[in-house]
Amino acid sequence: MRKLSVALLIALLPVSAAYGDVLINGYFEPQFAGTILDDEFLQLNSNKLRIDLSSDLSDNITFTGNFNYINYNGHTHWNLLDFVPDKLAAFVEEESIQAYVLGYEDEDELDNAYLRLYSKVFTLTVGRQQISVGSGYAWNPTDLFNTKDILDPTYEQPGVNSLRLDIGLSTDHTMVMFYSPEDTWDKSGKLFRFLGRISHFDYALSAGQRQQIFTDFTNFHEQEERQDMLGVDLTGEILGIGCWSENAYRFMENSDDYWANVIGMDYTFSSGWYMMAEYYHNEQGGKDYNQYSFNDWMRFLTTETKTLARDQAYSYTYYPVTDLINVGGSVVYSISDNSLLLIPTCEYSVGNDVTLTFFGNIYTGKQGTMYSEDMGNGGIIRLRAYF
Amino acid sequence: MNQETCWGVIKLTIVTTSGKEREFTYESFSADKGEKNVIKYTAPVRVKGQATLMLNNADDIWAYYPRTDRIRKLATHAKKQKMQGSDFTYEDMGSGNSFVTDFDTERLDDEKTEGYSCYKIVLRQNKEGSSNYAKIVMRVIKDNFVPVVIDYYDEDDPEICKKRLTQSDIKNVDSIPTPMKMVMHNNLDDTDTKLEIIKCKYNIHIDKSRFTQRGFYR
Numbered sequence: 001m002r003k004l005s006v007a008l009l010i011a012l013l014p015v016s017a018a019y020g021d022v023l024i025n026g027y028f029e030p031q032f033a034g035t036i037l038d039d040e041f042l043q044l045n046s047n048k049l050r051i052d053l054s055s056d057l058s059d060n061i062t063f064t065g066n067f068n069y070i071n072y073n074g075h076t077h078w079n080l081l082d083f084v085p086d087k088l089a090a091f092v093e094e095e096s097i098q099a100y101v102l103g104y105e106d107e108d109e110l111d112n113a114y115l116r117l118y119s120k121v122f123t124l125t126v127g128r129q130q131i132s133v134g135s136g137y138a139w140n141p142t143d144l145f146n147t148k149d150i151l152d153p154t155y156e157q158p159g160v161n162s163l164r165l166d167i168g169l170s171t172d173h174t175m176v177m178f179y180s181p182e183d184t185w186d187k188s189g190k191l192f193r194f195l196g197r198i199s200h201f202d203y204a205l206s207a208g209q210r211q212q213i214f215t216d217f218t219n220f221h222e223q224e225e226r227q228d229m230l231g232v233d234l235t236g237e238i239l240g241i242g243c244w245s246e247n248a249y250r251f252m253e254n255s256d257d258y259w260a261n262v263i264g265m266d267y268t269f270s271s272g273w274y275m276m277a278e279y280y281h282n283e284q285g286g287k288d289y290n291q292y293s294f295n296d297w298m299r300f301l302t303t304e305t306k307t308l309a310r311d312q313a314y315s316y317t318y319y320p321v322t323d324l325i326n327v328g329g330s331v332v333y334s335i336s337d338n339s340l341l342l343i344p345t346c347e348y349s350v351g352n353d354v355t356l357t358f359f360g361n362i363y364t365g366k367q368g369t370m371y372s373e374d375m376g377n378g379g380i381i382r383l384r385a386y387f
Numbered sequence: 388m389n390q391e392t393c394w395g396v397i398k399l400t401i402v403t404t405s406g407k408e409r410e411f412t413y414e415s416f417s418a419d420k421g422e423k424n425v426i427k428y429t430a431p432v433r434v435k436g437q438a439t440l441m442l443n444n445a446d447d448i449w450a451y452y453p454r455t456d457r458i459r460k461l462a463t464h465a466k467k468q469k470m471q472g473s474d475f476t477y478e479d480m481g482s483g484n485s486f487v488t489d490f491d492t493e494r495l496d497d498e499k500t501e502g503y504s505c506y507k508i509v510l511r512q513n514k515e516g517s518s519n520y521a522k523i524v525m526r527v528i529k530d531n532f533v534p535v536v537i538d539y540y541d542e543d544d545p546e547i548c549k550k551r552l553t554q555s556d557i558k559n560v561d562s563i564p565t566p567m568k569m570v571m572h573n574n575l576d577d578t579d580t581k582l583e584i585i586k587c588k589y590n591i592h593i594d595k596s597r598f599t600q601r602g603f604y605r
Contacts, residue, residue, distance in 0.1 A: 025432045116604060120596055123604050130456040156455055168601050195600070200447055202460050235460040242462025268464045270519070270542060323403040323472045323578060349472070352409055352431045386432040 026051040027386045035378035042075040065113040072104040080301050083375055085368040088294040112159040123166040128159040134246045135233045138314040139280045141248035141260035142231035144191055144210040147303040150332055151343060151361055172197040187211040201236030217298035226253040242266040258283035275317040285310035289337035289368045308370045309336035324349040339365020353386040389421035389484055395587040401473045402579040411471055416593050423598040424481040438603050441481030448477055451603040458600055467519045474571040474580040478519055489516030500526040501535050521545035531564040533557055549575055561589040
């Protein structure tokens with residue numbers, strides 16, 4: 001894959017230069033992350049180069065592609081058992097520990113590459129593309145394809161091989177279908193969404209199906225399970241306050257069916273101060289931290305599942321201190337286990353195409369909770385220069 | 388008054404209190420006399436492809452972020468938000484002819500402003516209005532009805548003039564007098580945002596799908 005993507009890029013560069021109609025943009029993003037874990041300050045640095053290609057092949061067909069090149073250095077191998085409560089990980093024998101080490105390997109891959117065909121009635125997108133659905137900010141119960149990072153929920157999601165068809169039924173109604181092919185039709189991901197508007201409220205009805213892999217991390221046996229999903233989103237405002245709700249019911253092939261719901265609200269004051277809050281309920285999560293099993297932890301840490309706790313609250317705020325500086329932060333509270341994560345943020349516009357961002361992460365919960373101090377406190381400094 | 392449809396390429400320059408400048412270029416589409424608006428950024432690269440759809444005089448706003456392929460519906464309070472940190476809010480850009488319906492008008496004594504003989508008109512928000520300004524004072528050139536200076540007053544304290552828009556370099560585009568340059572001065576922050584029309588066409592055909600969420604992908 002690595003050789004293929006590099007070869008593709010090398011092949012495309014002279015083509016773009018020759019024809020002048022392939023636009024090459026992107027960004028370079030050096031990032032420094034530091035974490036205090038067991039009284040030791042660990043550093044993981046990365047340099048990411050993202051190259052975006054785009055071309056108007058005709059009046060109604062476009063090509064878009066993105067390559068990612070990421071180089072990691074510093075503390076690149078993390079033992080996931082360090083983040084799991086000691087009593088749950090006690091059974092792991094010394095010789096098996098290596099199996100729980102997560103390594104950050106250098107990456108060079110084709111993240112997205114798709115063709116988009118427009119017409120007055122429909123838009124067809126074919127290829128590897130990002131799929132972003134749902135009205136939630138930090139969590140999206142109707143999203144079958146992605147799990148957001150709570151430290152940075154608005155970061156790019158990896159591309160998904162899929163076919164997307166948007167059909168405009170009227171100015172207020174759209175039908176969207178995704179098909180993400182796998183080995184067989186049954187295993188392939190499917191998502192159907194009907195989007196509409198009533199007065200100032202947007203709504204979306206969703207139905208989907210996807211095969212999900214659950215790993216038993218005690219023996220690394222993987223089990224596939226089909227899940228069907230029905231969902232509904234609503235976004236609008238009440239008394240001038242923005243509000244939204246995203247709800248999904250998952251029908252599981254083997255395990256228990258469950259509900260996942262998000263409700264949220266936001267407001268901007270005259271001064272430009274913005275604040276939002278979200279509540280997340282997921283019946284897959286535990287009601288109390290004593291219910292979290294070893295597999296629950298590992299599935300959460302490897303993003304096989306979206307949460308450990310059943311109920312969480314998220315709030316985010318920012319204030320434009322000057323035209324070039326935004327300060328703010330997020331607070332994530334796990335209601336089920338009474339643990340708290342603070343994420344102060346500051347973004348500075350260094351230049352027209354250069355931003356400097358700082359994120360802190362301060363975990364305050366007791367051992368065994370979702371946002372336990374054992375997760376390690378620290379921060380990220382990220383510089384991003386677009387070209 | 389806004390025309391039936393309008394398309395333009397606009398350069399927006401933010402001048403901060405420290406004198407630093409940030410430049411943006413966007414393509415603007417409007418229809419139904421400004422009741423429907425789309426703004427799509429073309430530069431700098433950081434925001435390229437980002438777009439905002441405003442319907443019902445910016446009472447309904449959607450923002451599109453191409454890097455995450457996410458569309459977010461914004462509530463009406465977002466009308467107060469600064470566009471890309473500029474001194475223009477979404478309401479300033481997308482409210483179309485709402486000043487006709489959302490405000491009661493009173494003519495004051497005529498004035499000479501920026502060298503033009505002008506009508507001076509004060510607009511006070513009525514009960515049906517959803518503007519974030521309590522009052523707007525316009526100086527309108529008698530010869531061509533172009534507002535040359537517009538003062539925007541605070542929603543909570545109608546005595547505080549928050550911002551002043553000055554329009555200049557008036558040219559005839561498709562026989563319609565059009566100010567090619569605008570400066571919004573923020574009296575509270577002492578910052579300026581300049582708008583310059585690079586290209587502009589009036590009353591052309593713009594496909595209806597442009598003013599839908601699907602239009603973000605165009």
